[in-house]
Amino acid sequence: MIETKCVPATPEAIAEAAARIRSGELVAFPTETVYGLGAHALNPQAVAAIFTAKGRPATNPLIVHVLDIEAARSLVTTWPAHAQRLAERFWPGPLTLVLPKNASVPDEVTGGGPTVGLRAPSHPVARALLEAARVPIAAPSANRSNHVSPTTAQHVWDDLKGRIALILDGGPTQGGLESTVLSLAEDPPRILRLGLIPPAAIEAVVGPIRLPPLSSAQAEEEGTPLPSPGMLRRHYAPKVPLEIAENAAARVQELLAQGERVGWLALQVLGRWGENAVVIKMPASAEAYAQRLYAALRELEAEAVTRIVVDAPPQTQEWLAIWDRLRRAAA
Numbered sequence: 001m002i003e004t005k006c007v008p009a010t011p012e013a014i015a016e017a018a019a020r021i022r023s024g025e026l027v028a029f030p031t032e033t034v035y036g037l038g039a040h041a042l043n044p045q046a047v048a049a050i051f052t053a054k055g056r057p058a059t060n061p062l063i064v065h066v067l068d069i070e071a072a073r074s075l076v077t078t079w080p081a082h083a084q085r086l087a088e089r090f091w092p093g094p095l096t097l098v099l100p101k102n103a104s105v106p107d108e109v110t111g112g113g114p115t116v117g118l119r120a121p122s123h124p125v126a127r128a129l130l131e132a133a134r135v136p137i138a139a140p141s142a143n144r145s146n147h148v149s150p151t152t153a154q155h156v157w158d159d160l161k162g163r164i165a166l167i168l169d170g171g172p173t174q175g176g177l178e179s180t181v182l183s184l185a186e187d188p189p190r191i192l193r194l195g196l197i198p199p200a201a202i203e204a205v206v207g208p209i210r211l212p213p214l215s216s217a218q219a220e221e222e223g224t225p226l227p228s229p230g231m232l233r234r235h236y237a238p239k240v241p242l243e244i245a246e247n248a249a250a251r252v253q254e255l256l257a258q259g260e261r262v263g264w265l266a267l268q269v270l271g272r273w274g275e276n277a278v279v280i281k282m283p284a285s286a287e288a289y290a291q292r293l294y295a296a297l298r299e300l301e302a303e304a305v306t307r308i309v310v311d312a313p314p315q316t317q318e319w320l321a322i323w324d325r326l327r328r329a330a331a
Contacts, residue, residue, distance in 0.1 A: 006157055006167040009125040013168055018132035020165050021046075026053055028142035028156045029129050030170035031121040033094050033178050033196060034149040034294070035156050036065070036139030037164065038129070047108040047138050053163040056145040059225045061111040062138040063096050063179070064118050067130045072118045075136060077102045082184050082206045089205050092122035094179040094196040098227060109138050113225035115185050125170040141178065142167075148238055148297045148329075151176055155298060176291035177321050182209070183227060192227055194321040196290065212324075237329040238297045242308040244326050252277060252309050260307045263300030265293075267311040278303045282311070286318040293322065297329070 007013045009030070017027040024046040027038050037053065039046040041064045051058055066072045069087045073079045076099040083097055101109075101116035110116050121127065130137060141149040143159040150156045153169035160167075180195030182202060190210040191199060203209055240263075245251040248264060255262045256276055264279045273279055280296045283289045300308055310326055313319045 001162045009168040009170040021133045026164040028167040032123045033175040035142040037142035038137040038139040041136040041138035044106040054145045059111040091120040096181040098183040111225040194324040248311040263305035263308040265310045
């Protein structure tokens with residue numbers, strides 16, 4: 001058992017966190033997407049500790065966080081024109097670029113695969129930590145593997161207390177969902193994980209790209225390295241069964257009649273539902289919905305619901321990443 005500290009992200013705390021990163025310890029910190037669990041990306045033992053703390057499969061790779069384009073280029077064998085254009089447009093921000101790694105990047109980071117995912121975060125605490133640490137930081141979401149990603153320091157504490165050294169509390173994250181992951185090791189480029197940057201915005205910079213297939217679980221089931229995090233069939237999932245319903249009100253009523261305690265993420269709420277229904281009204285815009293989603297799922301867990309029903313969101317491109325997370329949570 002490790003003694004875990006959770007402290008406000010003051011300059012002094014960030015300096016301590018940077019020293020801990022350099023010495024091989026694990027530190028959780030906020031990004032503009034979700035909270036990350038950081039380790040010195042070029043220290044294989046430190047990176048391996050992330051997998052132990054999370055209970056994460058060794059074939060599921062990590063994203064490496066860097067300050068800028070120069071730092072990213074130092075970790076790859078090639079930096080194509082597409083990478084330059086995308087980084088200039090979206091960095092710092094929630095876009096991860098997957099490129100062939102060079103020998104400085106340990107296999108532990110990439111799950112044994114030949115490519116590495118890189119991004120420059122925009123959150124001021126994440127950037128201050130990178131500046132103070134002076135090393136690239138490998139960081140998946142700071143939660144137990146397959147659980148709902150954390151958007152507050154309390155979420156990190158709930159999942160990882162006793163497993164990591166330090167949590168920097170920078171308040172709730174603004175994005176709510178993880179970064180978009182784009183492979184530039186393929187032609188045309190392919191989105192490996194849908195995220196906060198929509199496909200249309202990427203295509204406006206580099207032209208046509210490929211979207212992910214409906215199921216990306218086969219590589220993990222075969223025990224081979226995945227090219228990106230977020231590709232497991234079941235992921236981002238609460239501890240109780242979740243389902244997406246076109247007629248959510250009818251489904252909630254049916255489950256209540258069966259004696260279930262039901263959590264409902266509702267886009268519209270009509271009527272009163274009784275004490276065994278925990279209803280959370282969700283925002284109507286995709287951006288606000290994404291920001292709220294993971295926290296809402298954790299709130300329903302805390303209410304000891306036995307089932308979660310989610311109103312089916314709109315079938316438009318700005319909702320693609322939300323659909324992706326809900327489908328994996330329901331798998």
